[in-house]
Amino acid sequence: MSDVSLTALTAQVFTGLVLGGILVLLAIGLSLIFGLMTVVNFAHGSFYMLGAYVAFSVLGLTKSFWATLVLAPLVVGSLGFLVERFLIRRLYGRSPDDPLLLTFGLSLAMVEGVKLLWGKIGLTVDPPKQLAAAVDLGFMNFPIYRLFVIAVTAAVLVALWVFLAKTNVGLIIRAGSRDALMVRALGLNLNRVWLLVFGIGIGMAGLAGVLAGPMRGVYAEMGVEIIIDCFVVVVVGGMGSLAGAIVAGLLIGEIVSLTTFFAPRLAEIVVFVVMAVVLLVRPSGLFGEAGLAE
Amino acid sequence: MREALRRLPAWVTAHPIASFIVFFAVFPFLVPYQSLATQVLIFGLFALGFNLLYGYTGLLSFGHAAYYGLGAYGTGIALAKLQLTSLWVALGLGFGAAMVGGALVGFFCLRRRGIYFAMLTLAFAQMLYFIAFHAADLTGGDDGLRGIPLYPLSLPGVSLSLRHPLAFYFFAYALVVLAVAALKRILDSPFGAVLQAIRENSDRAVACGYNINRIKLLSFVFSASFAGLAGALDALRLTVVPVESLYYTTSAQVVIMTLLGGAGTFFGPFVGAATFLVLADRLSLFIEFWPLVIGVIFMAFVLFLPRGIWGTLTSRRAP
Numbered sequence: 001m002s003d004v005s006l007t008a009l010t011a012q013v014f015t016g017l018v019l020g021g022i023l024v025l026l027a028i029g030l031s032l033i034f035g036l037m038t039v040v041n042f043a044h045g046s047f048y049m050l051g052a053y054v055a056f057s058v059l060g061l062t063k064s065f066w067a068t069l070v071l072a073p074l075v076v077g078s079l080g081f082l083v084e085r086f087l088i089r090r091l092y093g094r095s096p097d098d099p100l101l102l103t104f105g106l107s108l109a110m111v112e113g114v115k116l117l118w119g120k121i122g123l124t125v126d127p128p129k130q131l132a133a134a135v136d137l138g139f140m141n142f143p144i145y146r147l148f149v150i151a152v153t154a155a156v157l158v159a160l161w162v163f164l165a166k167t168n169v170g171l172i173i174r175a176g177s178r179d180a181l182m183v184r185a186l187g188l189n190l191n192r193v194w195l196l197v198f199g200i201g202i203g204m205a206g207l208a209g210v211l212a213g214p215m216r217g218v219y220a221e222m223g224v225e226i227i228i229d230c231f232v233v234v235v236v237g238g239m240g241s242l243a244g245a246i247v248a249g250l251l252i253g254e255i256v257s258l259t260t261f262f263a264p265r266l267a268e269i270v271v272f273v274v275m276a277v278v279l280l281v282r283p284s285g286l287f288g289e290a291g292l293a294e
Numbered sequence: 295m296r297e298a299l300r301r302l303p304a305w306v307t308a309h310p311i312a313s314f315i316v317f318f319a320v321f322p323f324l325v326p327y328q329s330l331a332t333q334v335l336i337f338g339l340f341a342l343g344f345n346l347l348y349g350y351t352g353l354l355s356f357g358h359a360a361y362y363g364l365g366a367y368g369t370g371i372a373l374a375k376l377q378l379t380s381l382w383v384a385l386g387l388g389f390g391a392a393m394v395g396g397a398l399v400g401f402f403c404l405r406r407r408g409i410y411f412a413m414l415t416l417a418f419a420q421m422l423y424f425i426a427f428h429a430a431d432l433t434g435g436d437d438g439l440r441g442i443p444l445y446p447l448s449l450p451g452v453s454l455s456l457r458h459p460l461a462f463y464f465f466a467y468a469l470v471v472l473a474v475a476a477l478k479r480i481l482d483s484p485f486g487a488v489l490q491a492i493r494e495n496s497d498r499a500v501a502c503g504y505n506i507n508r509i510k511l512l513s514f515v516f517s518a519s520f521a522g523l524a525g526a527l528d529a530l531r532l533t534v535v536p537v538e539s540l541y542y543t544t545s546a547q548v549v550i551m552t553l554l555g556g557a558g559t560f561f562g563p564f565v566g567a568a569t570f571l572v573l574a575d576r577l578s579l580f581i582e583f584w585p586l587v588i589g590v591i592f593m594a595f596v597l598f599l600p601r602g603i604w605g606t607l608t609s610r611r612a613p
Contacts, residue, residue: 109589231413272421
């Protein structure tokens with residue numbers, strides 16, 4: 001293989017890491033919400049989409065990418081609080097299909113809602129000037145913005161790990177996903193924990209949308225497109241497993257990216273083939289426990 | 295008169311096939327235009343297939359576009375690409391494609407239960423969409439499969455042209471009546487009883503000695519076949535197969551229709567299809583973003599009317 005294509009290949013591996021990072025941010029939230037509340041949030045991708053649109057408007061108002069990076073996920077996360085409090089909470093105790101159906105309706109409404117508010121045509125967001133250039137890594141040039149996305153993803157994951165592993169609230173969350181009834185019996189108010197976890201998960205989806213906007217464009221269907229990839233990640237990694245979401249997210253990101261390089265026509269199909277193979281070999285996913293919420 | 299109206303749902307429930315035959319014989323004369331009536335029949339059939347799996351077996355599929363699309367492409371490709379001239383053979387090919395597709399995808403998806411099942415059905419349907427999108431030589435790709443000829447229908451002794459909307463309506467009507475009768479037969483059989491046992495308590499069905507995986511797969515295949523027949527009919531109705539027929543939005547439509555009408559009720563799918571299509575037809579005149587309204591109505595149904603329109607009408611109420 002010549003130097004040029006080796007460089008291109010390396011660039012593609014990095015691109016896969018970026019895509020994988022976005023998928024991990026989404027899949028972790030999806031998995032966290034599911035692990036604690038057994039709610040599959042179909043609208044997760046739509047909150048990602050909303051994050052990108054809100055970022056567009058906040059950027060227009062504040063003119064600061066850094067303010068947007070903080071504000072837009074907060075706005076989206078707050079909407080997540082409202083959705084949990086006023087819609088999903090009504091469905092606890094019913095079939096797990098019901099929240100899935102509800103959030104599915106929500107996602108349809110959101111796709112049309114953003115078209116109503118922001119127009120039918122997709123938007124473009126530029127990366128901030130400081131990050132717009134490409135950096136020379138010695139053997140190739142790579143857009144700084146993409147390295148930045150990888151760094152933010154890693155930082156969020158570390159922060160989430162510290163939160164879950166080292167704080168009292170994190171302890172309650174972990175206990176609640178193990179045995180909600182027992183945690184209740186100990187006198188803890190799980191409703192507030194669920195609200196918080198839903199908000200955090202949705203906020204992370206919003207952040208993923210803010211980060212993805214400058215790379216992938218902002219359009220109404222972006223959320224539904226990515227939610228299907230997230231479902232694949234979650235099936236491959238094992239639902240409710242955070243490690244599974246990280247490994248499978250990066251794996252799917254790399255697979256998509258490298259297939260785009262070698263056989264672009266197969267890029268959209270190969271993820272499903274991987275999923276089918278995992279289902280045949282390890283039906284509960286790479287890190288999943290068999291029988292969880294089945 | 296009021297008393298008669300109040301008893302109507304109960305009478306309809308007691309005589310489902312006769313009610314269906316009578317109602318849909320006059321239905322095309324009750325709606326603004328006849329092609330809307332045909333659409334209601336075809337999407338009702340599609341929803342009937344979905345309802346067998348979700349409403350009666352308790353398996354939520356988010357990927358039923360796959361079998362509808364396989365039926366549509368199977369029939370469309372037979373007529374437009376393979377140059378077959380028999381409607382029956384073409385319909386049979388569409389039906390068969392959906393059946394085989396249902397068996398294959400069902401085998402994979404049924405390896406997981408519950409919400410994983412829903413995610414998997416969606417993922418496999420999207421895979422088929424992308425395959426159809428890229429295999430443009432066979433499917434027409436993004437432009438859709440165009441130029442499907444609508445040959446006259448050959449019956450023993452006669453050959454009927456289906457070009458008139460009403461002629462096509464009654465052709466679809468005949469096939470849908472057969473499908474409805476087949477569904478009734480399935481539900482009334484011991485097999486149908488086991489399906490509903492699986493929905494209510496699958497562990498107990500296992501304990502009773504049923505091989506529930508095989509029964510679920512069979513339900514999946516039946517469901518896919520009904521959806522495939524609907525797709526095949528729709529390919530003839532439109533004489534084109536848009537690639538969106540495999541897209542998740544098609545799966546979404548059938549979920550919404552069934553839930554609006556009432557999942558697990560015999561007529562729910564047709565009530566839901568009629569409600570959805572008439573609503574979409576009227577709303578789109580006034581509001582560009584009408585799916586927003588549908589989405590909100592759908593959420594309200596999930597929250598407040600989980601039994602749907604028909605399920606609420608026919609459920610026992612306090613006098």
